Amino acid sequence: MSEEGERQRYEQTVLCEVPSLVVAAHELKAPLALIRQLSLVLRDEPAEVSLRDKDVRVLLERLTATSERSLRLVEMLTRHARLEDGLFELEPLHIGQVCEDIAHEIMPLCRVSGQKVEVRLPKRTTLALANRELLKSILFGLCDNALTNNQPEKPIVISSFSHAERIRVGVRDFGPQLSKSSFSTLKERLGKEAQPLGKRPGSSGLGLYIAGQFAEAMHGSLGVVRHQDAGATFFVETPMSAQLSLL
Amino acid sequence: MRILIVDDERWWIDLYRKTLEKEGHTVHFALSAQDALECIDQQTPDVILLDFVMPGGNAMVLLHELQTYADTKNIPVIISTSLSHAKNIAADFEKYGVHIVLDKATVTPKKLKEAIGAVQV
Numbered sequence: 001m002s003e004e005g006e007r008q009r010y011e012q013t014v015l016c017e018v019p020s021l022v023v024a025a026h027e028l029k030a031p032l033a034l035i036r037q038l039s040l041v042l043r044d045e046p047a048e049v050s051l052r053d054k055d056v057r058v059l060l061e062r063l064t065a066t067s068e069r070s071l072r073l074v075e076m077l078t079r080h081a082r083l084e085d086g087l088f089e090l091e092p093l094h095i096g097q098v099c100e101d102i103a104h105e106i107m108p109l110c111r112v113s114g115q116k117v118e119v120r121l122p123k124r125t126t127l128a129l130a131n132r133e134l135l136k137s138i139l140f141g142l143c144d145n146a147l148t149n150n151q152p153e154k155p156i157v158i159s160s161f162s163h164a165e166r167i168r169v170g171v172r173d174f175g176p177q178l179s180k181s182s183f184s185t186l187k188e189r190l191g192k193e194a195q196p197l198g199k200r201p202g203s204s205g206l207g208l209y210i211a212g213q214f215a216e217a218m219h220g221s222l223g224v225v226r227h228q229d230a231g232a233t234f235f236v237e238t239p240m241s242a243q244l245s246l247l
Numbered sequence: 248m249r250i251l252i253v254d255d256e257r258w259w260i261d262l263y264r265k266t267l268e269k270e271g272h273t274v275h276f277a278l279s280a281q282d283a284l285e286c287i288d289q290q291t292p293d294v295i296l297l298d299f300v301m302p303g304g305n306a307m308v309l310l311h312e313l314q315t316y317a318d319t320k321n322i323p324v325i326i327s328t329s330l331s332h333a334k335n336i337a338a339d340f341e342k343y344g345v346h347i348v349l350d351k352a353t354v355t356p357k358k359l360k361e362a363i364g365a366v367q368v
Contacts, residue, residue, distance in 0.1 A: 026329060026330065029329045029352055030351070032352070033329050033351040033352040034256070034258060034259065034351075036352070037259070037262050037351070038258070038262070038356070040355060041262065041265070063259055066258075075347075185253070
């Protein structure tokens, strides 16, 4: 069998088309496996070779960050399952405040990974018509992704701007530049159903798929921009609130 | 032994490295298949501990490349993965030098040491 044929057979039989539930299970298993390992280190370190306080602190921070990541994924999955119930009402939201909240909430993850986050906002107040829970969920996920891809020398940047009755909030990382083919594939699949694990190296895309669904529930959309120098900006766009005209 | 850990998750690298260095092994790491190939170019490892799904190309990319060259095709590979059907991977990739598959959900320092011992020549 040719190499290509073998690869296809592998993708069919081993990394086969799997329903989203299995993808979600894998996405949860990975951080839980890490939590278990971190706990084992704390439990099993022999008394005569005790961990320094600093090492214990690092392990505990990683345990906390990883378990919080798992909990957030569970929350996202729960919200996603309830989208059709129409429970997520839209309201005018001060985008600057939302961005500052997210920057504050992501700080523990930044600390654990030795990185920083910066918020860059326009001087003019902007109100988006969105759902606070869904929007924050999307932005937190984008920030988490950015921290994973980013080079630590530069901060990840949360920024917003408005254009043609829409508000765009983006999260920029300065990680490795996406190749044109990877970017093209990513852009095509963004927000679409999570892919079989083999077709999307590194992740199933479950987080971005759910983020895309959240964005759509707010009459918005998800997008990505590839930068020439480094990294990418993932963004969410929502309608601008008409209430701005009353200010 | 010289062991190359290939995993996009630094915390897994730290965990494995801690166990392996305690056993006296020299440990290098790479965060992607591409980085791993560059590491291998500089110095051939005795064993590769390889995460199965990573950005920029999963383990298959690396495994195919290793088989291309005479000085790398016989490097034993231990796959480390959270994939639920890990056992299938072992059976399918034996010919690529994959001797053992460790399930990240159940791996312990003891199992890791045993795996390294099993592929040691």
